Amino acid sequence: MLDEKNVEALKTKGAEGVLLDFVNLLTNYEEMEEIEKFGNMDGGLYPLPLDQYHGMARIFQQVWKDRSPAQLEALNRQLEMIFERRPELVGTVDPTHERPAIVVDSAHGSIGVTPRTMLDILGVAILTNIKKLAMCEREGCPTPYFIKKHARQRFCSTDCADTVRGRKKKAWQDTHRDELIEKKRRERRVARQRRPQKAKGRPSSARS
Numbered sequence: 001m002l003d004e005k006n007v008e009a010l011k012t013k014g015a016e017g018v019l020l021d022f023v024n025l026l027t028n029y030e031e032m033e034e035i036e037k038f039g040n041m042d043g044g045l046y047p048l049p050l051d052q053y054h055g056m057a058r059i060f061q062q063v064w065k066d067r068s069p070a071q072l073e074a075l076n077r078q079l080e081m082i083f084e085r086r087p088e089l090v091g092t093v094d095p096t097h098e099r100p101a102i103v104v105d106s107a108h109g110s111i112g113v114t115p116r117t118m119l120d121i122l123g124v125a126i127l128t129n130i131k132k133l134a135m136c137e138r139e140g141c142p143t144p145y146f147i148k149k150h151a152r153q154r155f156c157s158t159d160c161a162d163t164v165r166g167r168k169k170k171a172w173q174d175t176h177r178d179e180l181i182e183k184k185r186r187e188r189r190v191a192r193q194r195r196p197q198k199a200k201g202r203p204s205s206a207r208s
């Protein structure tokens with residue numbers, strides 16, 4: 001079961017995009033506004049109760065920062081809870097959860113997750129990207145959780161990379177200011193010496 005906003009968000013930014021919104025937006029337990037903002041952008045995380053959004057985000061965020069066995073184990077429990085059939089919902093008005101997300105297909109000899117909800121989709125997205133979860137190295141980055149597109153990527157965006165490069169360049173320039181001024185002077189002097197002298201006298205004209 002996906003709501004309209006879920007469908008639209010998946011179409012425009014994909015499962016990874018929604019996952020990034022989730023972990024980058026829900027950072028402060030106190031802020032109910034964060035949940036509203038996420039809901040307005042990407043829709044609901046049915047059947048997760050609103051008061052559990054932050055707890056879920058926290059577990060995802062911790063795995064992002066630290067993939068120690070203990071953190072991964074916590075994620076395992078959380079994902080199992082997401083993918084299982086939720087007995088408390090079966091038999092109520094919740095047809096979606098009458099089946100578990102794990103689907104066995106013996107005709108094709110396969111087993112896999114067939115997502116029922118956006119929550120299932122986020123669970124699959126964090127699992128399939130587990131080795132690529134990374135933190136942006138720019139101090140004060142507003143969206144520090146990102147998924148690496150290549151192995152050595154250190155920043156969430158070219159904006160962040162450019163900002164840090166710009167800062168480094170400026171710091172380097174500040175510490176080398178005197179040398180730079182001297183270098184500029186030297187270059188100007190050389191340029192002056194090389195400049196061709198202006199021709200004197202009348203301009204040359206075609207021979208008669």
Ligand SMILES: [Zn+2]
Nearest residue numbers: 136141156160
């Ligand atoms: Zn960044």
